[in-house]
Amino acid sequence: MSTQPIGPIDSSKTPRYAGPASFARLPRLDQVPRADIVVAGVPFDTGVSYRPGARFGPTHIREGSRLLRPYHPALDVSPFEIAQVADAGDIAVNPFDIHEAIDTIQAAALELTAGGARLVTLGGDHTIALPLLRAAAERHGPVALLHFDAHLDTWDTYFGAEYTHGTPFRRAVEEGILDTEALSHVGTRGPLYGKRDLADDRRFGFGIVTSTDVYRQGVDDVVAKLRDRIGTRPLYISIDIDVLDPAHAPGTGTPEAGGITSRELLEILRGFDGLNLVGADVVEVAPAYDHADLTGIAASHVTYDLVTLLATRHAQSENSTRHRSRH
Numbered sequence: 001m002s003t004q005p006i007g008p009i010d011s012s013k014t015p016r017y018a019g020p021a022s023f024a025r026l027p028r029l030d031q032v033p034r035a036d037i038v039v040a041g042v043p044f045d046t047g048v049s050y051r052p053g054a055r056f057g058p059t060h061i062r063e064g065s066r067l068l069r070p071y072h073p074a075l076d077v078s079p080f081e082i083a084q085v086a087d088a089g090d091i092a093v094n095p096f097d098i099h100e101a102i103d104t105i106q107a108a109a110l111e112l113t114a115g116g117a118r119l120v121t122l123g124g125d126h127t128i129a130l131p132l133l134r135a136a137a138e139r140h141g142p143v144a145l146l147h148f149d150a151h152l153d154t155w156d157t158y159f160g161a162e163y164t165h166g167t168p169f170r171r172a173v174e175e176g177i178l179d180t181e182a183l184s185h186v187g188t189r190g191p192l193y194g195k196r197d198l199a200d201d202r203r204f205g206f207g208i209v210t211s212t213d214v215y216r217q218g219v220d221d222v223v224a225k226l227r228d229r230i231g232t233r234p235l236y237i238s239i240d241i242d243v244l245d246p247a248h249a250p251g252t253g254t255p256e257a258g259g260i261t262s263r264e265l266l267e268i269l270r271g272f273d274g275l276n277l278v279g280a281d282v283v284e285v286a287p288a289y290d291h292a293d294l295t296g297i298a299a300s301h302v303t304y305d306l307v308t309l310l311a312t313r314h315a316q317s318e319n320s321t322r323h324r325s326r327h
């Protein structure tokens with residue numbers, strides 16, 4: 001591929017607050033010949049157990065992304081120059097039928113990745129991680145999972161319902177779509193229903209880096225430990241924005257005190273440069289509870305870092321393919 005990627009709208013020519021918001025002012029998927037990385041929204045919150053509103057998350061994250069700039073100094077890369085990144089808009093899912101919604105999301109994720117593109121999804125509540133993981137496993141086999149969240153989301157049922165935002169990772173383990181040698185929760189905290197929650201979670205294969213561990217051990221140690229566990233496995237990263245302290249991300253449905261900071265989250269993500277990331281999501285942004293767009297801005301920066309990790313990875317594999325074909 002020798003043609004230059006089409007980048008974001010030039011904010012020195014068109015003010016960043018003008019016009020409709022695509023993620024980071026990137027082109028829409030229908031405006032590019034092909035894409036390496038696709039950002040898509042899933043406006044869906046039928047799976048929530050407490051405050052609703054994450055169906056408005058994708059729009060809010062896109063609005064919060066208008067100020068993002070094209071060069072990432074911490075990773076020393078211009079992600080939109082080394083990969084074609086595009087916004088596929090929102091996946092239209094049925095808010096009244098969770099089973100149909102899950103199927104629709106899975107099918108859309110498969111369609112968006114059919115040409116080899118990697119997908120970053122903007123939620124939506126955490127239910128959507130299940131169909132996204134199914135699609136990722138269909139493409140790559142069982143995936144390693146890094147799950148950033150205040151919550152375990154490995155509970156069994158709510159009111160008898162199996163498909164909710166508190167249960168996606170238990171279903172995923174049961175379905176065999178996760179690589180159980182490399183599953184980690186990061187940022188976990190807050191009261192549980194009982195000790196058994198932790199025993200179940202451990203039995204499924206999860207390791208836990210609590211929010212307090214991040215504070216006591218520091219970002220570098222946490223990154224080293226997680227990288228070690230993941231190795232070269234295909235990796236999916238799921239980020240529930242409630243992993244951040246409510247001071248950093250009040251706009252979410254099930255907030256818990258004592259969370260990590262947005263600086264810690266971004267620094268941990270940057271530590272995963274070079275890993276075999278195959279897909280990611282940022283979920284549980286509920287703008288009705290946000291203040292001064294704090295949560296939308298945090299989520300947009302987190303998404304930018306995920307896109308950057310995928311872009312770097314894309315460029316590395318392009319280089320090695322070109323290198324191989326020369327021999």
Ligand SMILES: N=C(N)NCCCC(=O)O
Nearest residue numbers: 049126151153165166254
């Ligand atoms: N925010 C997510 N994904 N899960 C929260 C479930 C918490 C509960 O109702 O017990």
Ligand SMILES: [Zn+2]
Nearest residue numbers: 150151240242
């Ligand atoms: Zn959560």
Ligand SMILES: [Zn+2]
Nearest residue numbers: 126149153240
């Ligand atoms: Zn969650």
